[in-house]
Ligand code: ADP
């Protein structure tokens with residue numbers, strides 16, 4: 001087996017497990033070689049090796065075998081000179097940046113060097129989350145604990161958490177900052193149980209100065225992990241250590257999470273990242289385009305392309321970024337300028353996928369327009385029929401035309417409960433069959449929104 005084979009296997013894994021998991025687990029392992037049916041890898045910690053072998057081992061062996069290499073076993077050697085996590089470019093010369101280098105090894109996930117505050121573009125939808133993250137990163141007395149960041153996929157939660165970690169470690173290289181996903185937390189916990197090392201586990205987690213747990217919704221429904229999380233959480237809060245948590249929704253909306261944890265999570269500062277708006281998308285595109293220019297110095301960008309992308313591509317920043325990267329790579333390959341036509345051609349799949357998506361914002365706007373209401377009326381607590389009915393229509397359409405969950409829809413309508421949404425959906429369904437005006441309105445709006 002050659003490095004080419006490994007490259008191909010990596011590609012396959014990237015496709016099947018997604019970019020995040022790939023970055024966290026596959027990228028950090030170094031392929032050494034293959035002999036006698038054993039594929040050997042170097043890893044910086046035993047933890048990574050265990051995880052990869054447990055979760056992706058079969059897949060890796062299958063992928064290797066499809067090249068004709070017979071591999072029965074994977075072997076992970078811990079490299080003594082543990083590779084430090086990648087560093088942000090600007091911190092290169094200064095300090096050891098990774099908490100993993102402190103005396104006791106912290107079992108965190110590597111930090112992404114690009115996820116710094118410098119690279120984070122601030123706009124209305126994320127300004128609060130950004131300000132809160134900055135405040136925590138500045139250190140000083142712990143004012144809110146935990147900081148709870150939530151929002152949809154690709155809106156910058158992980159980016160902000162890494163940015164906090166980078167800044168804290170830059171200022172104080174000795175600070176024990178532990179960043180990990182809830183999934184990794186669970187894995188550590190399960191390992192500790194299995195190897196009867198709960199004391200080590202507890203000591204480790206209680207010895208950090210700052211704990212960051214990403215995507216905490218993952219532990220919903222996993223009772224003993226939640227239990228341990230709760231104790232870790234309390235122990236750190238008692239010691240006045242900062243905790244930063246992220247999730248894809250508000251604490252109260254995470255089903256399968258114990259009440260005591262929900263209320264604990266709500267004790268600090270809860271801020272959400274709203275879906276990006278046009279201005280923020282444009283800002284992000286401009287900043288990312290500047291970065292691309294460094295990669296592809298020769299490639300020119302026609303006027304209007306970024307505006308086009310900001311208009312047409314969904315709110316997920318990851319998708320936006322991917323589109324831009326693809327455009328630049330393509331333009332450099334064919335030696336042409338990035339033009340509107342090229343964007344339309346080269347991004348047809350992404351544009352098509354974004355096209356079909358109707359957003360709750362659009363629905364609210366269209367419905368408000370249709371009934372001659374102000375946007376605020378749609379979100380306000382007012383119950384007068386004249387606003388309540390259109391609001392129910394909008395909720396009904398949100399359920400019908402988007403893939404958002406009931407709690408998410410409720411939240412977007414001025415922080416209402418999901419039961420209110422259920423009620424609205426039922427009500428409109430009923431009315432449609434008896435009230436032809438409502439039925440007509442709904443159909444008309446649906447057609448306009450889907451057009
Ligand atoms: P989440 O964790 O919320 O799913 P990420 O933090 O992984 O999202 O962000 C997805 C991608 O979008 C990352 O590459 C990140 O750098 C980028 N991104 C998100 N928001 C911004 C922003 N405001 N400015 C610059 N890049 C951003």
Ligand code: MG
Nearest residue numbers: 157158159214
């Ligand atoms: Mg994330």
